[in-house]
Amino acid sequence: MPVLPRPRGPVSAAVLDVLGGRRAAGDLPSHPDGDPLGADVQLALYCCYELHYRSFDGVADDLEWDPDLLRVRRRLEDRFLDAVRAEVEGGDDVEAAVDALLVEPTEGSGPSWHLARDGERWQLDEYVALRSIYHLKEADPQAWVIPRLDGVDGRAKASLMTVEHDEFGAGRADRVHARIYADMMAALGLHTGYGAYLDAAPAEVLATVNIMSLFGLHRRWRGASVGQFALIEITSPPGSARLVTAIERLGLPAAATAFHAEHVEADAVHEQVVRRELIAGLLEREPQLAADVVLGIQASTLLEDRFADYLVRRWSDGESALLAPVASAASGRTLRRWLVSQNG
Numbered sequence: 457m458p459v460l461p462r463p464r465g466p467v468s469a470a471v472l473d474v475l476g477g478r479r480a481a482g483d484l485p486s487h488p489d490g491d492p493l494g495a496d497v498q499l500a501l502y503c504c505y506e507l508h509y510r511s512f513d514g515v516a517d518d519l520e521w522d523p524d525l526l527r528v529r530r531r532l533e534d535r536f537l538d539a540v541r542a543e544v545e546g547g548d549d550v551e552a553a554v555d556a557l558l559v560e561p562t563e564g565s566g567p568s569w570h571l572a573r574d575g576e577r578w579q580l581d582e583y584v585a586l587r588s589i590y591h592l593k594e595a596d597p598q599a600w601v602i603p604r605l606d607g608v609d610g611r612a613k614a615s616l617m618t619v620e621h622d623e624f625g626a627g628r629a630d631r632v633h634a635r636i637y638a639d640m641m642a643a644l645g646l647h648t649g650y651g652a653y654l655d656a657a658p659a660e661v662l663a664t665v666n667i668m669s670l671f672g673l674h675r676r677w678r679g680a681s682v683g684q685f686a687l688i689e690i691t692s693p694p695g696s697a698r699l700v701t702a703i704e705r706l707g708l709p710a711a712a713t714a715f716h717a718e719h720v721e722a723d724a725v726h727e728q729v730v731r732r733e734l735i736a737g738l739l740e741r742e743p744q745l746a747a748d749v750v751l752g753i754q755a756s757t758l759l760e761d762r763f764a765d766y767l768v769r770r771w772s773d774g775e776s777a778l779l780a781p782v783a784s785a786a787s788g789r790t791l792r793r794w795l796v797s798q799n800g
Contacts, residue, residue, distance in 0.1 A: 457513040458651030462502070465496025467532070471503050474525060475515045481524035488528055492535040493762075498662040500541045501536060502654075504529040505669040509593055510650055533670055537755075540667070544754035548746040550739065553683075554731060557690045566764040568695040570771065571702035580702060582777050583767065585646055585653045590665045591637040591715075592650045597665070600672035601681040611737030612682075619689065619726045619734070636715045643711040656780040660763040667759055671752060679745030682738055683752025687760075689726040696720045714784035 460501070463469035467488045473479035490497045504514065507520040519525060546555075563569070567583055599620060605613040625632035638648040671681035696719035698718055703713045739746055770777040 457652065458506075458514070458649065460512045461499065461651075461654045464499050465490060465494075465497075465665055467496045468499040468503065471500045471525070471528065474522075475503060475507075475512060475519060477516070481519070481522045484528045486527075486570075490532060492539040493659060493663060495659040495662075497536065498659040498666060499669075501529065501532050501666045502662045504532070505666060505673070506651075508669070508673060511595060512651075522573040535664075536666065537670065540755045541751070543758055544751070546747065546754070547750055548566060550683075550735060550746050550749050550768070553750045554686065554735065555691065557753065557757075560694050565768060566695075566704070567767045568698040570768055572698035572705070575702055575706075575771075577706055577708075578776075579771050580706065581644060581646060582711055584641060584644060584775065586657055586661050586767075587660055588641060588653055589635065589645075589651070589657050591669070592634050592648075593665075594633045594637065595620055597668035597672040597677050598681060598685045601678050601685075604678040605738065609737070609741055612734050612741065614717070614730050615733030615737060616682075616685075618729055619685075622726070633718070636703070640712050640715040643709050653778075653780075658766060658777065658779055658782060660759070660766040663759045664756070664763050665756055677748060677752075679742070679748030680740065680752035682734060682745075683749035683754075686730045686735055686749070686758045687753050687756045689730045692719045693721075693724045693727070700793075716730060768797050772780060 460472055463472050467490050468487075470479065470484055470488070474484060488497070488500070504525060507515070507525075509522070511517070528701065566587075567575075571580055571583065586602045597615075602620070605616060607613050623625075623633050625635070629635065641648045656798060668684055671677040673682055696716040699716040700713045700720065703716070735749060739749070767777050777788075
């Protein structure tokens with residue numbers, strides 16, 4: 457099991473004290489403060505959500521439903537969601553929101569573009585390490601929405617399960633996407649432990665995962681969870697293709713390309729299922745969720761763009777994007793860059 461991370465401010469310190477048994481949940485602050493998109497709040501939220509996934513070593517299982525911890529989580533969620541909604545356009549035109557995802561720029565500036573063109577090995581290591589915060593739990597956040605979809609009409613639920621079936625290996629343990637990602641990490645010499653790079657992950661990374669958990673854990677946001685899932689499945693193939701190009705350009709072993717090669721093919725099929733069956737089936741049954749589907753797409757797009765901008769900005773300045781060094785086969789250069797960034 458993963459170990460508890462280091463705190464990044466008073467809010468995360470208080471939550472981690474509760475999880476570590478050093479503080480009673482009833483003593484948590486009633487109105488936790490801090491930047492809702494900042495590292496302190498995002499880490500606190502991530503740790504609260506993680507109790508519903510794999511949890512942490514030594515943390516009592518009954519804290520998952522502790523009312524005082526849930527109260528604090530709810531306040532942090534409200535502030536997080538308010539901050540995100542203030543930055544997106546909103547609306548209920550699902551078709552327009554989906555169509556926008558289908559348009560690929562002829563020349564982009566995001567991490568996959570950078571890595572495909574001229575990214576260095578240490579940058580690829582950083583990208584893979586940071587993405588492991590999600591990909592080692594891939595499709596788990598979206599699984600929360602399964603029981604919240606109509607099983608009698610069944611169109612939306614059946615299509616979601618079609619995609620999830622592939623995400624979880626279609627009955628083969630060695631094809632589970634989280635497993636394939638771990639195999640890629642091993643091929644790159646990275647630590648494959650679940651949550652191994654949590655202390656290295658900046659707020660921008662945590663926010664992309666937290667929004668999935670927020671939408672997935674609340675029935676109220678089932679439409680937004682479907683929208684967020686659509687974003688992943690629709691936009692994944694071209695980005696994955698660029699990452700395959702990056703890995704091959706760097707002369708890395710074929711095992712390192714398997715995960716992204718899988719997503720080039722599988723997600724091209726998933727995109728059709730999500731658009732034509734999942735979203736259409738959901739809105740046919742519950743048309744009032746259109747604005748929530750749009751919110752899911754726009755909120756995740758916003759947070760993914762923030763993460764991409766952070767990465768490219770740090771790399772363009774010749775600095776590590778990590779908050780702690782990555783231990784890898786190419787870690788010598790990465791470690792030196794991290795030390796420079798920390799010590800000036």
